[in-house]
Amino acid sequence: MSTRGASPKGQERSEAILDAAERLLVDEGHSALSLRGVAQRAGIRLGNLQYYFATREELVRALLARILERATAQIEERMGSADTPARALDTALESLLEDQKDPASYRLFYDLWALAAREPTIATELRAFYARYIGAVAERLGLAAPELSRAEVHARAELLVALLEGLSLFRSGTLGAPDRKVEAELRRVSTWLTTKSEPTPPAPSRKKGAQRP
Structure with a gap:
């Protein structure tokens, strides 16, 4: 500016x-x-x-900096308000799922992604934002599951962020209708991410008329 x-x-x-x-x-x-x-x-x-x-580039860079600074502050505030690392992740997850119901929120990031695909400067700033985002998740995840290696912590943090960002496309209605079952599965996966064990598979649904073995 x-x-x-x-x-x-x-x-x-x-x-x-x-x-x-x-x-x-x-x-x-x-x-x-x-x-x-x-x-x-x-x-x-x-x-x-x-x-x-x-110039337009100067305006876009200033706008991007403000949007990403605000998003970073919101993530840190949500995680910082919880009393345990695991609860911090749960709180952030629920808040982000709620944010995805706001059209202004998901439209804003869709267009930032579109800009990043064509403008290297925007792509660089967006990558830096997601690196900080994943780093914040990894920090809490490492505290919640100290038995995980650093590599496992980072991989799981990146997976969780990727799932959330991808889910926003579907929950917004852009690629499909929001589905509470998908949210429930995401919460189950999120719980697994803070443990050393493999994720517990969902209980199979019993078909009508099926007999017990």
């Missing part, structure tokens, strides 16, 4: 521009994220916006 936005008034205007950019990204997608489109959404002239963000 330009140093012209360093004053309190300039910072306030910069935040208002980023608010408009975020709303535009959620409402219309990354393809609509142009300087002119953001200026229109913010209700200011294009020249005024460029006083704070000279």
